[in-house]
């Protein structure tokens with residue numbers, strides 16, 4: 001176990017009231033957050049979203065990616081379901097951090113795609129470590145989920161970490177002229193299952 005569960009409080013939102021649970025990485029004190037909606041106990045798999053931090057999309061209305069749209073849509077789906085979990089995974093920029101993501105965007109403005117930009121900066125295309133997500137679920141007492149994602153890697157890594165995923169629920173929202181090349185690159189090079197809807 002790499003995390004400790006350190007704090008919790010109510011989080012009222014436009015979708016209803018979530019329980020916000022704060023976690024800390026034991027070795028670095030870096031924090032992560034889970035939003036829990038409804039009763040997540042019992043045998044029925046819990047609708048779950050792993051949302052990787054994207055300050056630009058989540059909070060600053062960027063159209064360069066689909067993150068903000070996915071965040072809203074996931075919270076909406078969880079509230080409609082009546083129960084579920086959103087893990088807010090603090091690995092900004094697929095794990096390279098905010099400043100490096102801005103540098104990667106600058107390269108993309110010059111014609112690199114999202115994968116080439118990461119590589120030009122000396123990073124792997126995706127540096128995220130999803131094992132923290134499995135730990136958050138374990139600390140929430142959940143081991144059976146339906147995962148909202150287009151990314152098969154998340155399904156594979158969580159399954160390897162002992163989480164039973166009974167269904168992958170697609171989450172395709174927010175395609176627009178500013179992010180369609182980015183989404184197409186994710187599908188072509190990173191394996192995301194993104195039909196042209």
Ligand SMILES: Nc1nc2c(ncn2[C@@H]2O[C@H](COP(=O)(O)OP(=O)(O)OP(=O)(O)O)[C@@H](O)[C@H]2O)c(=O)[nH]1
Pocket residue numbers: 050052053054055065066067070091092093094095096101104105114118148149150151154171186192
């Ligand atoms: N390095 C880098 N990170 C990016 C870029 N655009 C978005 N991100 C980050 O990518 C992460 C989200 O990953 P995505 O590839 O959009 O989606 P995913 O989480 O793999 O898959 P889904 O579950 O289907 O959404 C967030 O951490 C964003 O900050 C980019 O051009 N470069």
Ligand SMILES: [Zn+2]
Pocket residue numbers: 054056057058065066067068
């Ligand atoms: Zn984003």
